[in-house]
Amino acid sequence: MSPKPSSADRRLFSQLRSEMDRMTASERVIANFLLTNRQAVPFETANSLAAKLAISAATVGRFCRRLGYRNFRELKAAFKFDVAVAPWPIGEGLRSMLQTGGGEPALQRDLDLTIAGIIEVYRRAETREWQDIVALLAHCSTLHIVGFQTERGLAAHFASFLQYVRPRVRVADLATGSFSEVLLDGTDKDCVVIVETRRYSRQAQLLARHCRQRGLPLVMITDKYCHWAGEYTPHILALPTESGIFWGTTVPIHAALALLVNGVVLALGDRxxxxxxxxxxxxxxxxxxxxxxxxxxxxxxxxxxx
Structure with missing residues (x-):
């Protein structure tokens, strides 16, 4: 089970959510990270957070003072989770292999981050938020799935599995440039799934905006840096993508998609x-x-x- 927040945590989270609409773009990026990446917050500094979010350390400081904290260290003290230093025990043989050779310690860090990300996904799969998304995927009339840039493959992979277990699953056609099959032919009984991580395609945000305007239920499967998804839908899976190698990892996203398919299978039963x-x-x-x-x-x- 996920660790439960303290009363101080709950006050901070409530404050972040209630003030999000009045924040600047940079402040929303910070607030979104704090809300979706709680387990990692104790290990961050103002400088590391600024580098990760592509903002200045001074912006982080102003953000903390806006919330009533003198600095980021004081804000971190509001996060009272019992977080293990190592996310998963591994054998010394594997650890030794990972830490030998030039640059190999990066593989150790990547392994730790990836396993921690997968554990987080499995914990998320126990939440009411997750079950609400599964219900949408299982019972909507037509399911439209779309991915942009490198996430096109993730979206197509997800759709291929869902096409085996339920009817009317469509991969949105990017080539037409209009999304007419979604925005003109779709109804409020359909559901749209957008798979997108940063840097975010302008098309992804524009499609999300149109879905909201037309009343189309939307699920966003994204990373922990997507501060704008909450403007368009409450159904958001903000997943860990941090890695120790060149590209951000998609392993936790793959795990989440597999568990979502499994959830749909269980929801539909004998059919x-x-x-x-x-x-x-x-x-x-x-x-x-x-x-x-x-x-x-x-x-x-x-x-x-x-």
């Missing part, structure tokens, strides 16, 4: 098994699997069996 049986029969008819040719494709004396 999934029936659908999978039909999909399997159709696949075997048209394509077939290794060692088991598709029906009508077995060769007999050089001919194709009808």
């Amino acid at each position: 999934v098994e029936q659908r999978l049986a039909h999909v399997s029969d159709l696949y075997q008819e048209f394509v077939g699997h290794v060692g088991k040719p598709a029906r009508g494709q077995r060769k007999r004396g050089g001919d194709i069996e009808p």
Whole structure:
């Protein structure tokens, strides 16, 4: 289970949420990080947070004073979580392997961050917020999934699995440039899923804005730095992407998508098994699997069996 916030934590979180609309863009970035990345806050400094969020340390200081704290150290004291230094015990053999050779300690840090991120995802899967998102994905009329930039692959992967377990799952067509199948043909019984991490595509925010204006339920699957998602939907999974290597990690996002698919399967029950049986029969008819040719494709004396 996730650690429970203290009364001081709750007051701070309530203050952050209530004042978000009146904050500057830089202040919203900081507030969003504090709300979505609580486990990491005790390990940050004003300088490290400023570097991570691409703002100045002076901005962090002003933000703290706005909330009634003298500095970032005093603000951190409001976070009373019992956070383990190491997110997961690993064997000395693996630790030794990770820490040998030039630059290898980065792999150790990446492993620790990735495991911590996966643990956080599994904890999130126990929350009411998560279950509300699963219900939308399972029971909406048509599910539109869209990803931008490098997240296109994540979105397509997610959609492919959901197409096996429920009908009317669509990958939004970026090539048309209009999203008409979502914004014109979609209804308030549909659901839109946007998968996006920073630097965020302008299209992602614009699509989110149009979804809100048209009353289309929206799920945002993003990172912990996306301060603007809350303007358009309450259904946000802000997931850890920090890593010790060149690119930010997508492993926790993959884990979250897999658990969301599993949640949809559980929500739909027996209907999934029936659908999978039909999909399997159709696949075997048209394509077939290794060692088991598709029906009508077995060769007999050089001919194709009808």
